[in-house]
Amino acid sequence: MIEPRHVDLLDPTRLRILWKDGLTHDYSARLLRLSCPCAGCVEEWTGKKLLHEEAVPQDVRLVSVDLVGRYGLTFRWSDGHGTGIFAWPLLRELGGAELGSA
Numbered sequence: 001m002i003e004p005r006h007v008d009l010l011d012p013t014r015l016r017i018l019w020k021d022g023l024t025h026d027y028s029a030r031l032l033r034l035s036c037p038c039a040g041c042v043e044e045w046t047g048k049k050l051l052h053e054e055a056v057p058q059d060v061r062l063v064s065v066d067l068v069g070r071y072g073l074t075f076r077w078s079d080g081h082g083t084g085i086f087a088w089p090l091l092r093e094l095g096g097a098e099l100g101s102a
Contacts, residue, residue, distance in 0.1 A: 001088075002019070002088045002089050002092045003019070003020050003070070003088055004017045004019055004020065004091075005018045005019060005020045006018040007065065007073065009062060009065050010026075012061035012063070012078075013029045013030075013059075013061055014026055014027070014029070015027045015029070015032065015062065015065065017091060017095075023095070025094075025095040027091070029060050029062045029078075030056060031094065032062070032075060032077075032086070032094070033056050033060050033075075033077050034051065034053060034056055035086075035090070035094055036051065036081065036083075036084035036086075037084050037086065037087075038083040038084035038085075039083075040081075040083060041084065056079065057078075057079055060077050060078055061077065062075055062076070062077060062078075063075075063076045063077060063078055063082075064076040064082075071087055071088070072085055072088050072090070073085075073086045073091065074086065
């Protein structure tokens with residue numbers, strides 16, 4: 001099971017996850033917003049991305065970060081979106097895709 005040791009909102013634009021295996025990944029708010037797995041952002045049956053990159057402001061910020069049981073995280077962004085659940089495996093996969101590992 002992929003699990004974090006610590007999750008830290010560094011500022012409204014950056015999240016850091018320290019994984020139990022010692023890896024650390026940083027995520028920008030925009031990367032997370034563009035990767036939202038909810039049904040409004042990704043077609044449920046085909047997996048086709050519905051969210052257009054240009055629809056997400058360059059300066060989108062994280063307003064809140066909440067645990068979803070032991071399953072993952074959910075976010076609310078400054079653009080008003082907040083329905084996606086980011087399971088730990090997805091976050092690990094995204095692991096520093098934009099900012100690189102810390």
